[in-house]
Amino acid sequence: MSFEIVEATIPNIQAALDSGEITSKGLVLIYLNRIASMDKLGLTINSILEINPDALFIADSLDVERAAQGPRGPMHGIPILLKDNINTADKMHTSAGSLALANSYAGKDAFIVQRLRDAGAIILGKANMTEFANFMTQNMPSGYSSRGGQVLNPYNISTPTGGSSAGSGVAVACNFCTVSVGTETSGSILNPGNLSSTIGIKPTVGLISRTGILPLSNSQDTAGPMARTVTDAVLLLNVLVGMDASDPAMGTSLGRQCEDYTEFLNKDGLNGARIGIPRDYYFEELTDEQLTLFNHSVDIMRQHGAVIIDPADIKTAREIKYSSVVLNEFKASLNAYLSQLGPDAPVRTLKDIIEFNNKHPMETLKYGQTLLIQAEYNTSGTLTEPNYIQDRALDLKLCQQEGIDAVMKEFNLDALLFPADFGSRITSRAGYPSIVVPAGYTAAGVPFGVTFSAQAYCEPMLIKLAYSFEQHTQFRKAPSLKSFV
Template sequence: MKKPNPPGSPSPGLSRRAFIGGTAAATALVSLDAPAQTPSAAAPGKVNVAPAPLRPFELEEATVTELQAAMKSGKFTSHGLAERYLARIQELDRKGDLPLLSVIEVNPEALNIAAAMDRERKEKGPRGPLHGVPVLIKDNIATADRMQTTAGSLALVGAVPKRDAFIVERLRAAGAVIIGKTNLSEWANFRSTRSASGWSGRGGQCRNPYALDRTPSGSSSGSGAAAAANFCAVAVGTETDGSIVSPSAASSLVGLKPTVGLVSRSGIIPISHSQDTAGPMTRTVADAAALLSVLAGVDPSDAATAASQGKAHADYTKFLDPEGLKGARIGVPRERFFGYHAATDALVEQAIELMKSRGATIIDAPIPTAAKLDEPEFEVLLYEFKADLEAYLAGLGEGNHPRTLAELIKYNEEHRSTELPYFGQELFHMAREKGPLTDKKYKKALQDCRKLSREQGLDAVMAKHKLDALVAPTQAPPGLIDLVNGDHWLGSSSTPAAVSGYATLTVPAGYVHGLPVGMSFIGRAWSEPTLLKLAYAYEQASRHRRPPTFAPTADLGLKSRT
C-alpha cells in the first residue's frame, strides 16, 4: 500500500509507492512458526557472505499445467509435490546470514490434505486445474484451521477466525493444497509513513530472492518472494494500491490486481472496501489465468461481488492468445509514469517496440487526472481503514486480542520491542481520529476519487483514444532494505487502477543489474480477459522471466580495488 509523505515533506499527499504488498525436512518445517524478529536479528546490512550454490530443484519454474500432467502420468503425486515445496522452504527460507523469511508459517495439515487429494484423484479424477496443486496465501487471508491469520502482527496471534475466507473456500473446493501463509508488510503496510516493506513483527524482514539486501516490496512481499523462489506453484496476494503489482514486479512475476468485486474480500483483514482485492501472483500469465478462474466468484458476504454477475468467467485461460497484440490499441501515459528511472524507461520502451512489431498500435495517452488522485485516496483510506478493520476485529472469535484501533495502538505501545523496533504507527493514529463513514469529508473524498479516477481518468483517456489498455513501468528496480529510514521509492503506476477499482496486470519486462523490472497493463472495469490476452502475447514474445539466484546483493559490475 502507498504511504503518505513523511511530515515536513515538500509535497502533500501520498508518495508514489505501494503501501499498500523430502519428508523429513517438510515435517520439520511444519512445526515452525516464524518468531518475532528482534532489532538485532538478520540485520539488513550484512552482505559479506556469498550464498552457497543452489542445488537443482526438479520443480523449478513448473507451471500448473505441467504439474497436472505430472500427476496424471504418475510421475508425481500431490503429496510428493507438497513434500518437495516444503523441503525447499525449509532449506532456503530460514537459513544463512540473510534469510528470505517469505513464509510466515506452514500448514501442519498440508501433507494430509495432499494425500487426500491423491486418493480422490485415483477414485474420482481431478476436480480441475488446481487439484493437488500446492499454493501459498498471504497472512491476512483467514483460515479457520491450525494456521494463524495475523496480518503479520503479534497482536492477532491466537485470534481464530470463525470461518475460512471465501477465496480459501474456493481454493479448497478446487482441490488446491494450501501449504502455508506468507509474510507481508505488517497490516498490509498501512501502519507507518516510514515503514520498510516486507517487515512484520511476527515474520521479520522478508527479502528479495534476486538480491537479498533489496526490498521484496509491499505489501504482498512474502507471496512475491515465495512464488519467485519456487516455494509453491502459485501464490495469492492482496492489494489496496500496489500491493500485488509492486512485489510481483520486484520479483519478476506476473501479478494480477482484479477489478474490485471480481474476487471476494470476506475473511480478508481489510484496509479499504473501496479498493481492496485479492489476486494471483504467479510465474506465468497462464498460471495467473488459471488461479483467477478459481478465485473469482459471487459471495453473498461481499456485496461488491454482485456486480461481477455476468462479467466473471469460469475459465480465464481461454483468453490466452500468442497473437493477442495484433490489432491492439495501447496507450502510453509517459507524462507522469515515466521519467523517474532511465534504465526502467529504456526497458519499457523496448517492450513497446516489441509490441509494435507484433501488430499493436501505440498511442501517447496521458491520464489527465493522475496527479490529483493521491490526496482524496489517502483520506478515503484513513476513514475506511478504521471502519473496516474494527468491523473485522469485532467479528473474530473469542480471545484476548484488540477489538478496536485504539486497543491495537495500545498493544503496539506495550510491546514496542517486538512491534515498534524500527518504525511507528503514524497511520494508525491518523485513522483513529477519523469519524464515521457518514462524515461529509469522507463522502466528498470518495466522490472525488471515483470521478477523477474513472469518468475523468481511465474511462476518459481510453474512450478518447479507443484503447484496449494502457502500459507503463510498474515501478523502478527494488531499492535497498532500510529499516532506519524506511522505503525509498522513485515512482509507480499502480494508483489509477487502484483508486478506480479497475484491473491491472504486471508482467516481467527485464532486469537492471540483475534486479527485476515489470511493465503494467492497465484496463477498465472487468477488462481481465483483454489484459490477460495482451500480457500473454507479450510474455510469449519476450520471455524475460528467469529464476532468482539468492545473490547477496545486486550485480553492479564493480570490482574491489587492490
C-alpha cells in the first residue's frame, strides 16, 4: 500500500519514516511527481519556481543517517519549499521572481536556511511569488512574477492567490511539499494563507532572523511558516527561531523566545481566553457570505469557552493612512542586500534592475515598474527624508501604543480577531504577530480564514487559540485538483 501524501502531516510522515513505510527519498519523488503532473501541466498552477537539483541526493543521505543514527528531530527528512527571496547557497537561484536576478546565486545560506539544513529538512525548491514582494508596480496581480508567471488559486482559478507568498501558500495547499516558508511585510503571509486555506504564522518582527532574505522593508519584514495544520506550522517555527546577532531586530527577542512552541498546542486554548473583535473599519470589505462565515467562527469560539468582546474597536483604525515607510526603506534595504552578492552579481543596485527591465520590456514589464522607479528616483536611500522619519514614528504611535496596545489594555484582551487578513495593515506596521486559520469556504469554493493577532512576542497565546479553533472545527479541506490532472 502506497503512502498517502495528501494532507500528510509532519508527525504522520515521521511515523512512516520510522516504521520504514516510506523513505525521505521516496517522499521527495512523490512530491516531484505531483509537481510535474499538477503544477506544470494542465492549467498550470505554477506555484513552483525552481527545483533543488540535489534534493534526491540530500534525501538519500538523510535516510542513511536516520538508519545509522536516528532522526535529528521532527524536521529530519521533511521536504520544504522556500519563497524565492530567501538565499540558498546551493545550485538554486534567489531572484524574488525577477528576471533581472534570474541568474543570481547567493554566496551564503540565509540564517534560517542554515537552521533548516541543521535540523535535517530537505530544501525541495523555491516557490513562485509576487515579484519583489508586490513592490514592483501598481496593479500587478498577486502571485505574478516575470520569471515565474502567474500562480493560480487551486480552489477557484478566477480568485486571486493573495500575495506575495503566493507560491508558498498554494504549494502547501496542493500538497506539493510538507510545509513552506513565506515572508511578510504587510499581509504577505496572512493574505495567501487566507486564500489558500492554509495556516500562516506571521511572527513578531525580531523573533526570526531576516539575514540573507531579499528585503522590502527593514522595519516590517519577517519570515514565517506556512502549513496545512497548526502543529506543522509550529514544528517549523521551532526550527526557524534562533538568535542571530547580525540582525539588529533580534535584540528585542532576548529572553522572549521559547525553546519549544509545541508546548502551547492546547485543544482547550479557547477556554477562558478574552478575544476582542475590532468591527469598525475592518469589516467594510466583507461580503455577506464572508460575514456569515466569520460570525459562525465566533459562535464556535464562544461554545468552547472564549469570552468574546464585540466590538473592541481600535480607536486609531481610521487614522492609519498611506505611509512612506516602505517606499523609503525599499531602496536602502535592497541596495544593501545586492551589495553583498559579490563582484560577479548580475545586478548591484536598484537602478541596475530598472535598466535591465527597460532593456527587456516584453519579458519584464507586462505590468510596468512604477514602484521601482518611485523608490529609485523619489527617495535618497539614506532614510533622511522628513516624511519617512515622521511616518515611521506615526506608524508606531497609531499602530502600537494608541492602536493595538491601547485596545488590548482597555478590554484586558488576550488577542484580537480579524476577518481574513484585514488586520494586517495595522499589525504589520506595529511589527506584531498574527496567525491565520481556515474558517470555511464560500459557495464558489473560495477559502476564508480568521486571523488571531496580539502584541509583540505573544506567539504562545496565538498558538493556543489557533490550535484550539482548528481542532474544534477542522474546516480545511484539500483542493480537488481534478480539473488540473
